[in-house]
Amino acid sequence: MADKLWVFDTTLRDGEQVPGCQLNTREKIVVAQALEALGVDILEAGFPISSPGDFNSVVEISKAVSEPIICALSRAVEKDIQVAADSLRFAKKARIHTGIGVSGYHIQHKLRSTPEAVMERAINAVKFARNLVGEVEFYAEDAGRADPEYLASIIEAVIAAGARVVNIPDTTGYCLPEQYGAIIRFLKENVSNIDQAIIATHCHNDLGLATANTLAGVMNGARQVEVTVNGIGERAGNTSLEEVVMAIKSHSEIPVVTQINTKKIYETSRIISKLMNMPIQPNKAIVGRNAFAHSSGIHQDGVLKNRENYEIIDPKDVGVEESTIVLTARSGRAALKHHLALLGFPVEGAELDEVYERFLVLADSKRDMGRKELLSLIGEHLEDSPFISLEQIHYEGGEGEIASAKVTLAIGGKNLSADAVGNGPVDAVIKSIKQLIDHTVLLDEFLIQAMTKGSDDTCKVHMRLMSEGKPYHGFGSETDIVLASAKAFIDALNKLPVKQKLSNN
Incomplete structure (x- = not known):
């Protein structure tokens, strides 16, 4: 015993x-x-x-x-x-x-x-x-x-x-x-x-x-x-x-x-x-955001066939909803097929081979392959999809005070605008964006990292959104923290399932 x-x-x-x-x-x-x-x-x-x-x-x-x-x-x-x-x-x-x-x-x-x-x-x-x-x-x-x-x-x-x-x-x-x-x-x-x-x-x-x-x-x-x-x-x-x-x-x-x-x-x-305001390194065992993420084609194929091929721990055993299949230039056909099926476009055989060849060319020049890139690969028009892009952003007020923001987004070929106030400009911008989507999301993680030194620092923002118990990661980099935050939030939104709908605004 x-x-x-x-x-x-x-x-x-x-x-x-x-x-x-x-x-x-x-x-x-x-x-x-x-x-x-x-x-x-x-x-x-x-x-x-x-x-x-x-x-x-x-x-x-x-x-x-x-x-x-x-x-x-x-x-x-x-x-x-x-x-x-x-x-x-x-x-x-x-x-x-x-x-x-x-x-x-x-x-x-x-x-x-x-x-x-x-x-x-x-x-x-x-x-x-x-x-x-x-x-x-x-x-x-x-x-x-x-x-x-x-x-x-x-x-x-x-x-x-x-x-x-x-x-x-x-x-x-x-x-x-x-x-x-x-x-x-x-x-x-x-x-x-x-x-x-x-x-x-x-x-x-x-x-x-x-x-x-x-x-x-x-x-x-x-x-x-x-x-x-x-x-x-x-x-x-x-x-x-x-x-x-x-x-x-x-x-x-x-x-x-x-x-x-x-x-x-x-x-x-x-x-x-x-x-404690102490970020967890992405590759930290058990709890890092990459602990159950797979980007190598060989690993992705194995995990999609049977999780235990490359995972000794079931993510659910530590409170993580599921493994993540990340699309990069190292990804294989199995991962690409998996992501296209999630978007509602099942492809097989010769068609998959053709799309995969185009995918490799595009992935070599992209750090992160999202919905926008996948839709363009299969010839779908962004106007016919719920893809979100940031058109305009304006905000007033600083951190630690009440701020206002107005945001214009292009969603499915339509330009929509909303404004909001918040506790600082980042909060105001995110509240504005939330008014334009019909999807409940929780901002679960928000990290800012300086990428360069000097008064014109470029910062990288990482956000993790939770929707229906699943995590979605977004990234944005700009010299303006507010703009980088907006881009990271939208990047994560664009990874949500296709069922996302426009709001009534």
Whole structure:
């Protein structure tokens, strides 16, 4: 029978330490409730001694969620521990996470202490915390570079003092998977009271090995993983929750199970990305927008025949509606046939061969092949289709103030205009466009990236629209952010199914 693996989420503590990603208390509660719905076992809500805001956030999160254990971080300092305990007074299940550096680097150069003094501080901290809350976790900071014998002795001592979880961090992301796994195995074999505690992993991604190290720890006996959604965190980040959970789900030889509701992974990932204003790299495993996108002809043909030919995870298992077949110059006949059929134009045999040859010529000069290009390939007139093009745009007002906009679109051979006001010019322009289409869409993702430097920067805007549960991506680039945003929005609209209709305007 598989063991339970405890999922300890530190998105709101270690993850929030990323510069520019700080959240207010209200936003932290939104994230905490999303993590509760996701099914995390332990939620590290903050470092209460660090600021009044962090203290208040732990208090309010303790009130707002009931299922996960609420954990507060502290140093091995009595005042830290007392403040952590005070912040947890409303928690249904509370844990203090206290600890100290145990590597030679930390003992000599950070703490300027001795191994004996550090041992004493660790024991006293755990005893003090144990008298304040029901559950104490001890972290041995920089354990990845510590002397194994000393690490084992301090872990044995803190367990004897009352720690019921012992965290073995690879704080600097230094270890290789074999090395980190060996540390966990050494503790299992050389700490006499290790059966009285759960071993936790806490790996950083400085060498891109956080997930691999975490899994190596689990395979060698760790039964708690400390992770963040999207892998956010200090420097190169922490271990990614979604990667560990889906690796375990995909490999039956890993002898553990989690209670994570994997169908909520994508939704939770997007909530955190938006609130922290931290875009997810397109090729990020599990949650990147290209994680289930296929552009190579060989891959597309295989996926269209049977998804499992090139996908080890069913997109629906992580909350993604379906895979994406992207048309590029590397796409094959199967993908082209698939997209033309979606537009209502099934082609076969010699006709498909002829269209495909024209497609390759056009695709070599286009980064993205959309509805407009496909219709032109098969000789359809844009005037007879619901294709949208931007004819005119005018707006007044700046960001952070009420703005107005007027937009003229050409849709199916007709010019239609609408105007609207919004919270800033981008909002006003999008509201104007929405008035001219009879299709419900939700702007789910909006990213701006500078492409050049200087006062006349060219920016690239990426938008993701949701319609009937499916995502549609659009891109636009201009020196004017508002114009680039309008183009990206329209680009995404043009990828919606043909059933889109004109409005009554």
